[in-house]
């Protein structure tokens with residue numbers, strides 16, 4: 001199936017047919033694979049420090065989309081029209097954003113404030129009107145929207161063009177969702193969970209669903225199940241990216257096998273905070289730090305195995321620095 005086409009054939013049954021079932025287009029059919037990122041090799045994951053073993057999660061740190069956005073930003077610093085700015089912080093990591101600022105990359109929150117040079121769109125993407133507005137002012141727009149977010153954007157636009165009532169499952173205030181709304185057009189409904197669905201408004205309609213890439217499969221399943229008996233026809237595009245799920249599963253595995261967990265990443269990074277929350281539910285001795293300098297020896301008392309994990313916006317250098325700092329604390 002081409003990404004730009006809604007899948008109309010075989011969608012859920014017409015009004016009056018018994019229990020129409022949603023057609024969920026699974027991850028495997030979405031085209032590009034999400035497995036570009038290798039699992040951390042085992043020999044790099046375990047480090048000894050005296051009697052203590054420091055274990056890094058199987059998946060931790062930069063995801064494909066973040067790595068790509070930073071590569072695009074580097075290319076813009078090298079060759080694009082100056083000044084270079086990002087529309088919002090390029091990633092939720094203050095260290096990286098600070099380093100880019102030192103190299104002349106500004107952060108603008110309002111696209112109207114960029115009046116010359118290059119504007120980089122981050123992984124979350126933006127509504128097409130924002131890109132169009134900037135280009136009409138002769139701004140050089142560099143699009144670092146994650147390709148997996150771009151798939152969700154294309155699905156939203158295709159559903160709108162095909163006349164579906166579009167439902168976006170995602171966090172109402174998240175920039176990725178604001179961008180998706182721009183593609184889905186006026187009248188699109190944003191819901192955070194099944195309980196938020198405007199059921200009467202959608203009853204008897206052809207309903208199409210796209211999903212913020214960081215949502216959980218369980219939340220999508222419950223929204224699809226709630227819509228199935230309501231919609232005349234239901235088409236669900238599963239646009240969830242499994243980078244988040246991989247990091248969460250690996251963090252939970254880690255939490256279950258260590259005495260202390262250190263989660264590294266920006267405090268304003270929702271996915272890092274979520275890793276800390278998941279780990280804390282399994283291992284109460286879980287600490288969320290932004291940098292290795294925050295580590296405290298007292299956290300490690302009596303620990304034989306210490307786990308380290310990191311959100312999708314945490315550089316490898318920060319993970320390595322944390323492991324080295326833990327080794328030094330354990331060797332004291």
Ligand code: SF4
Pocket residue numbers: 063064065066123146147148149213241242243244312
């Ligand atoms: Fe892209 Fe997935 Fe990373 Fe988001 S979490 S930037 S969708 S690879």
